[in-house]
Amino acid sequence: MDTENGGKPGVSSTKPQTKWILLLPRLLAFCATVSATVVMALNKETNTFVVATIGNTPIRATLTAKFQHTPAFVFFVIANGMASLHSLLMILVEVFGKSFDYKGLKLVMISILDMMTVALVAGAANAAAFMAEVGKNGNSHARWNKICDKFDKFCDHGGGAIIASFVGVLFLLIVSVMSIIRPIKA
């Protein structure tokens, strides 16, 4: 990118077309992590259950399932939010940040930040996925009952967010591979 005007001859990745190929996976990763963040952050379901009957009178209890009740889902929202911010920032740097470069340091910094973002989102997505697995199937050894039979909407939305996050991880992996290769070509 630093060779756009008046660079050395024979240096690749100067055409706007190449720029778009680099931006596309980043944009897709951004969309995926933003959806994951929003869907999980708005995930809440309130249900009323009959817990007992005294004579003919049913005793009802209202229970709410929120993402805040599970630490893994809180981390999920924070991590995907941070990854979205990172992707947005990197897109802005890519589009407007021609003059920021100093001896190719920019591209290396981007590679390192991308790598750390992959690790962060992978951690959050895996933690949430395994927590969701317990919610779906329970764990008979620990006597943890499944809750997805009672809160199916909550589980569907959570599952959607986790899938979105894994799609985000995939695109972030692609972005990271491209970021690692790029400073060498430049």
Place this chain on the structure above:
Amino acid sequence: MDTENGGKPGVSSTKPQTKWILLLPRLLAFCATVSATVVMALNKETNTFVVATIGNTPIRATLTAKFQHTPAFVFFVIANGMASLHSLLMILVEVFGKSFDYKGLKLVMISILDMMTVALVAGAANAAAFMAEVGKNGNSHARWNKICDKFDKFCDHGGGAIIASFVGVLFLLIVSVMSIIRPIKA
């Protein structure tokens, strides 16, 4: 490494000293992930509890806590095992693989593999950590009781393995940053 004998002048990282600086964090990461794998894989505790008393006769039940009962811990063992294998392989390539290089492709491949290993181990360590948190504190909203009050040795060993894995993630991050910088210097 490809410039050790008869390389271009002005190329750095040719001294054996630099080689050791590169190998040390990899070796430490290897030790950390191997300990995490072994400690978690051998994690098993059997306890006998008094579950009821009929008259004066206590009814006992023997329960076993194993890492295999939790999918997150199974993934943890697999992922840390794979990371250990990766570190070992990379150390061998570093020490013996001078002749494998093709146009700097070796260093780039190492960078990419390192990045993926960081993501893998980060995912496993986070998943296990959040699962351990539920085991330690329970989740009152989901009515999941803590199990660490009954299986304290199991929880201590699991916690140790998780800490070792996070130490491994830290060293793998350092290794990955160094791998990203290296092909540019070379």
